Amino acid sequence: MKPQKNQARLKNLTARSALAFGQLYQLASAEIAPDLTIVQTSSNFRSILTDNEIEVEGSRLTDVLDEFVGNESILEMVLYGALPSFQLELVRRDQRDGSTRFLTFHLLPLEEFQVGKGLLCLVEDSSRLGQLGQRLIQKRNDVRLMQEALSRAYAEMERLSTSHRKTAEAALQMAHLELQEAYDRTMEGWVRALDMRDHETEGHTLRVVEVTLRLARAMGIQESEITHIRRGALLHDIGKMGVPDSILHKGENLGDAEWLLMKKHPAYAFEMLSPISYLYPALDIPYCHHEKWDGSGYPRGLKGEQIPLAARIFAVVDVWDALRSNRPYRSGWPEAKVIEHIRANAGTHFDPRVVEAFLRVVTEMAQEQEIDG
Amino acid sequence: MFNVVQKKICLLGDFAVGKTSLMRRYVEGRFDDKYLSTIGVKISRKTLFRDYGQLNLLIWDMTGGDDIGTQARASYLRGASGALVICDLTRHETLTVFERYASQMRALNPHTPLVLVGNKVDLIAERVIMDADLRLVSNSLGSEQFFLTSAKTGTNVEDVFTYLAEIVEKQE
Numbered sequence: 396m397k398p399q400k401n402q403a404r405l406k407n408l409t410a411r412s413a414l415a416f417g418q419l420y421q422l423a424s425a426e427i428a429p430d431l432t433i434v435q436t437s438s439n440f441r442s443i444l445t446d447n448e449i450e451v452e453g454s455r456l457t458d459v460l461d462e463f464v465g466n467e468s469i470l471e472m473v474l475y476g477a478l479p480s481f482q483l484e485l486v487r488r489d490q491r492d493g494s495t496r497f498l499t500f501h502l503l504p505l506e507e508f509q510v511g512k513g514l515l516c517l518v519e520d521s522s523r524l525g526q527l528g529q530r531l532i533q534k535r536n537d538v539r540l541m542q543e544a545l546s547r548a549y550a551e552m553e554r555l556s557t558s559h560r561k562t563a564e565a566a567l568q569m570a571h572l573e574l575q576e577a578y579d580r581t582m583e584g585w586v587r588a589l590d591m592r593d594h595e596t597e598g599h600t601l602r603v604v605e606v607t608l609r610l611a612r613a614m615g616i617q618e619s620e621i622t623h624i625r626r627g628a629l630l631h632d633i634g635k636m637g638v639p640d641s642i643l644h645k646g647e648n649l650g651d652a653e654w655l656l657m658k659k660h661p662a663y664a665f666e667m668l669s670p671i672s673y674l675y676p677a678l679d680i681p682y683c684h685h686e687k688w689d690g691s692g693y694p695r696g697l698k699g700e701q702i703p704l705a706a707r708i709f710a711v712v713d714v715w716d717a718l719r720s721n722r723p724y725r726s727g728w729p730e731a732k733v734i735e736h737i738r739a740n741a742g743t744h745f746d747p748r749v750v751e752a753f754l755r756v757v758t759e760m761a762q763e764q765e766i767d768g
Numbered sequence: 769m770f771n772v773v774q775k776k777i778c779l780l781g782d783f784a785v786g787k788t789s790l791m792r793r794y795v796e797g798r799f800d801d802k803y804l805s806t807i808g809v810k811i812s813r814k815t816l817f818r819d820y821g822q823l824n825l826l827i828w829d830m831t832g833g834d835d836i837g838t839q840a841r842a843s844y845l846r847g848a849s850g851a852l853v854i855c856d857l858t859r860h861e862t863l864t865v866f867e868r869y870a871s872q873m874r875a876l877n878p879h880t881p882l883v884l885v886g887n888k889v890d891l892i893a894e895r896v897i898m899d900a901d902l903r904l905v906s907n908s909l910g911s912e913q914f915f916l917t918s919a920k921t922g923t924n925v926e927d928v929f930t931y932l933a934e935i936v937e938k939q940e
Contacts, residue, residue, distance in 0.1 A: 457774070461811045461813060461826050462811060464774045464775075464776050464824075464826050464847075465774075465775070465776035465826070465846070465847030465848060465849065466776075466846055466847040467847075468847070469846055469847065481843065482840075482843060483809075483843050483844070484808060484840045484843070485807060485808025485809065485840075486808060486809055486810075486811065487806075487807075487808050487809065487810040497807075497808055525807060525808060528807045528808075529805065529807045532783075532805045532807050532831070533804065533805040536783045536784055536803075536805045537803075539783070539784075540784055540803075543859060543861070
């Protein structure tokens with residue numbers, strides 16, 4: 396036998412062996428020529444196709460199997476040894492009977508089998524692996540979706556709860572502000588009534604409130620305390636409501652018994668205001684503004700720092716405004732005389748530290764007036 | 769002369785974004801509400817008739833998430849002429865993973881056009897991914913346009929596949 400003929404027979408035999416190898420492992424197989432036409436196939440190869448009419452042998456691989464469309468360059472790389480093989484795992488194919496198969500395609504160079512140029516396409520049925528994987532992934536994805544949904548629901552609940560809380564807080568704050576406003580209007584009403592009854596100098600209360608707050612801030616009192624000081628200053632003489640008109644309107648010529656009654660007005664203020672919880676922190680001024688630094692004041696004879704700071708501040712401002720103002724029984728003092736009186740009483744009537752701060756404040760106020768006017 | 773052109777296009781995206789539903793709506797014109805995870809890959813063919821003959825789109829609907837190894841995924845992506853990168857408009861996390869899919873695709877097929885799709889637009893009350901988010905991602909993919917689709921109602925499904933088909937045809 397001629398060597399060439401022997402070689403051809405050997406090639407044919409080896410190609411058949413490769414196909415038989417495929418069949419042994421129940422793999423569908425096809426021998427592919429270098430131009431990618433299908434040369435021959437195993438008997439079960441056709442079972443992987445969905446189109447029965449298609450002519451397999453002699454057709455291009457890409458016309459028979461959609462899996463290889465676009466992959467022509469990869470197939471050539473395998474064909475010429477640039478890639479050892481090419482594999483497509485778990486390709487799902489619907490069968491004519493309605494079932495689903497998972498296939499894995501392996502492309503190997505025929506040179507592996509020493510049969511010259513070409514490709515061997517082996518098709519493995521990986522349905523068991525595919526179905527198992529499908530069940531596992533389905534369960535895992537269902538759990539993941541549920542976790543995501545729960546996490547979204549939780550976030551939404553958090554958002555709604557925050558939003559509701561904020562709305563409620565805003566409503567509460569608004570109600571609180573409205574209540575404060577109502578309290579303040581009520582207090583101002585009391586003060587006006589009291590001023591009218593007391594024939595107090597026009598604007599005395601508003602002036603002392605303004606200067607008291609300015610002095611309090613200059614002495615570093617926190618803003619949270621300022622509200623109470625404002626209320627206390629507004630209501631400083633509220634206790635005079637308990638003093639009879641005959642005494643209140645008598646001026647300075649009061650008898651001892653009358654003075655005793657007049658000096659009760661801080662205690663009346665305490666009795667009137669202490670049951671009102673929101674005014675309780677404002678009591679220091681109405682109750683203690685007639686106390687004196689040296690302990691000679693009333694109603695309790697408190698001394699030095701026993702006297703609340705708000706009351707020590709107010710005491711200076713109240714005297715300052717009273718002395719500057721005209722009264723039925725005397726004219727208002729000149730500013731310099733008033734300041735001198737206050738300075739002279741630092742350490743006896745007034746807290747010296749408060750007086751020091753007060754003198755700075757009145758100087759500033761005078762400078763501002765000069766600029767304004 | 770009657771020509772047949774075949775183009776491979778891939779559907780990419782996280783699990784349960786609706787890749788299979790979009791493919792089914794486009795190829796078979798139907799929708800199934802039941803969620804069935806895809807494992808591996810399913811290739812479907814859609815034939816579009818053209819002046820020159822026909823264009824066969826081979827649509828690769830592949831498993832989402834990390835359900836398959838890098839090598840196996842690479843073999844799915846090789847030779848693709850284009851891809852739809854799909855997110856679920858009701859799940860923000862499905863937009864954040866687009867970069868991984870895009871970079872895998874671009875590493876294997878550098879000039880492949882990628883088009884961003886926000887699916888499940890019919891779920892208006894549950895939507896969390898907004899147009900501005902999609903525009904940002906779409907620009908980063910180098911795409912001029914993104915699509916809002918609903919596999920359930922069919923909104924824009926035909927349009928997005930047609931848009932991608934026209935881009936991949938022009939690339940030839």
